[in-house]
Amino acid sequence: MIRMCKKQKIDLVITKSISRFARNTVDCLEYVRQLKDLGIGVVFEKENINTLTMPSEFMIALHGSFAQAESESISKNVSWGKQKAFAEGRVSFQYKHLLGYRKGADGKPEIVPEEAETVRMIYDLFLDGYSMTDIAKRLALLGRKTSHGKTDWHRQTISTILKNEKYVGDALLQKTFTVDCISKKVKKNKGERPMYLVTNHHEPIIDRDTYNRVQQELARRTSKRKISDKTLTEQGKYASKYALSELLICGNCGTPYRRTTWAARGKKQVVWRCISRLEHGTKYCTDSPTLKEEKLHKAILSAVNEYLGCRDEIAKILKANIGSVLECQGQQEILNLENRLRELNKTRNDLVGLIASGECDEDKLDAEFAKIFNEEQSINERLTELKQKAKVSADTQNKIDSAMELIEQEKFKLEIFDNIIIRKLIECIKVISKEELLIIFKGGVEVKAEIE
Numbered sequence: 001m002i003r004m005c006k007k008q009k010i011d012l013v014i015t016k017s018i019s020r021f022a023r024n025t026v027d028c029l030e031y032v033r034q035l036k037d038l039g040i041g042v043v044f045e046k047e048n049i050n051t052l053t054m055p056s057e058f059m060i061a062l063h064g065s066f067a068q069a070e071s072e073s074i075s076k077n078v079s080w081g082k083q084k085a086f087a088e089g090r091v092s093f094q095y096k097h098l099l100g101y102r103k104g105a106d107g108k109p110e111i112v113p114e115e116a117e118t119v120r121m122i123y124d125l126f127l128d129g130y131s132m133t134d135i136a137k138r139l140a141l142l143g144r145k146t147s148h149g150k151t152d153w154h155r156q157t158i159s160t161i162l163k164n165e166k167y168v169g170d171a172l173l174q175k176t177f178t179v180d181c182i183s184k185k186v187k188k189n190k191g192e193r194p195m196y197l198v199t200n201h202h203e204p205i206i207d208r209d210t211y212n213r214v215q216q217e218l219a220r221r222t223s224k225r226k227i228s229d230k231t232l233t234e235q236g237k238y239a240s241k242y243a244l245s246e247l248l249i250c251g252n253c254g255t256p257y258r259r260t261t262w263a264a265r266g267k268k269q270v271v272w273r274c275i276s277r278l279e280h281g282t283k284y285c286t287d288s289p290t291l292k293e294e295k296l297h298k299a300i301l302s303a304v305n306e307y308l309g310c311r312d313e314i315a316k317i318l319k320a321n322i323g324s325v326l327e328c329q330g331q332q333e334i335l336n337l338e339n340r341l342r343e344l345n346k347t348r349n350d351l352v353g354l355i356a357s358g359e360c361d362e363d364k365l366d367a368e369f370a371k372i373f374n375e376e377q378s379i380n381e382r383l384t385e386l387k388q389k390a391k392v393s394a395d396t397q398n399k400i401d402s403a404m405e406l407i408e409q410e411k412f413k414l415e416i417f418d419n420i421i422i423r424k425l426i427e428c429i430k431v432i433s434k435e436e437l438l439i440i441f442k443g444g445v446e447v448k449a450e451i452e
Helices: 001-007 025-037 058-087 113-127 131-141 155-163 207-221 275-280 295-307 311-328 329-357 362-409 418-424
Strands: 012-015 041-044 099-103 108-109 170-175 177-180 186-188 196-197 249-252 257-265 268-275 426-429 437-439 446-450
Touching: 001 025, 025 041, 025 058, 058 177, 113 131, 113 155, 113 207, 131 155, 155 207, 155 295, 249 257, 257 275, 268 275, 295 418, 295 426, 295 437, 295 446, 329 362, 418 426
Parallel strands: 012 041, 249 426
Antiparallel strands: 099 108, 170 196, 177 186, 257 268, 426 437, 437 446
16 A cells, blocks of 8 residues: 555545554554655545644544553463463464374364375485485375375475374474564574473374484484584584484594595595594594495495394294293283282182181171272273283294295395495494494494405
8 A cells, every 4th residue: 555655546544443554552652644745635434634734743642542551452462371271281273384183074184195105204214314304305206195285395495394293193293483573583492481281182003113213313313513624503414315424433533424525537436434534634543444335335245144044043032032922921910910919819819718607697798798899890891901012922923924924035245335224224324444344233233344
């Protein structure tokens, strides 16, 4: 409207009241003066004010103050209502911006299978070591759609999905809040207002273990510190392209290795070098070998295959441990309860003997008999539950036996260096010397590998 007024396409502005024109006294006076300078009047019907004929701005300022106070009062009431709803655990879903869910017939969140598959893919790719940018590119290539039905994915979208607690069935309320009704600025809640977590509110798409592992990986990546003097900030950058950028460590100074390409006489050769040695020479790292990538990969593959070759012994130990746990599970409690049943039966027989001998009146023992009966009922219910669990454990043992047989029949051997598999299996690789590596697998198993 102001733009049209400046172009002299409006001669007069008529509004119902000052509260409809502006709820901020400063803005109201500013625009009234601006329009008055252009020769355009504003007529407020409710207050019976025409800015071109009125001698003073006092009435506009007065009514504007009332309108602003009314707006602030309404805003406080609305904020209080929202706060009350949050405290009671009432959750509202923005389905338009939430991938994987839609409003069900009962009004509760309902999983959309196709979209849920995309969400699970994002979590799996992230745990496989992909960066958020790489995940976005991959989803775009696969033609996966966002919550808005587009195939254009961005890093921030992936980050939001990975951090959203709604995918694990929870809902965190009051993540943001409006600062005031005048500026209407929305601010991220960093402790200024209370937040409320509603757990197990709806059906999850991601299991809690996967979600927790993703949050740990997010924290690990964002807490990385610089390892190179060429990094301008203290914050390091996560490298997703090569697994060894995260795993290969100099055994002499503890600095990670970096992939470097050498070029000589028109020939290129890829090598890995200690970053400290690369940037400072022998000043901080006196003895760190340069490793050719081809030989390095070969040595690591050999160690991985050796590790996988020990699976028979590991499987036997695992099977024995699981079996012993299942055998012990609940057995002691079953024995204790059965002994207690025998004790109660003996107590009942003793009481019957007292009644038969005439030493005690039957009516006086009614309460004792009722007490014994109630305890027996409770014990029998618990015994039924424990024996059912023992049956389930036996079924579980049969499944484990079948799985172990399959494992024993399969022959695992890694032929090609795969960054994803290496990330999943290996915790760290230490460069001991030019001829030797110490490979630490997840779980603590250490294997030495020779570089030929």
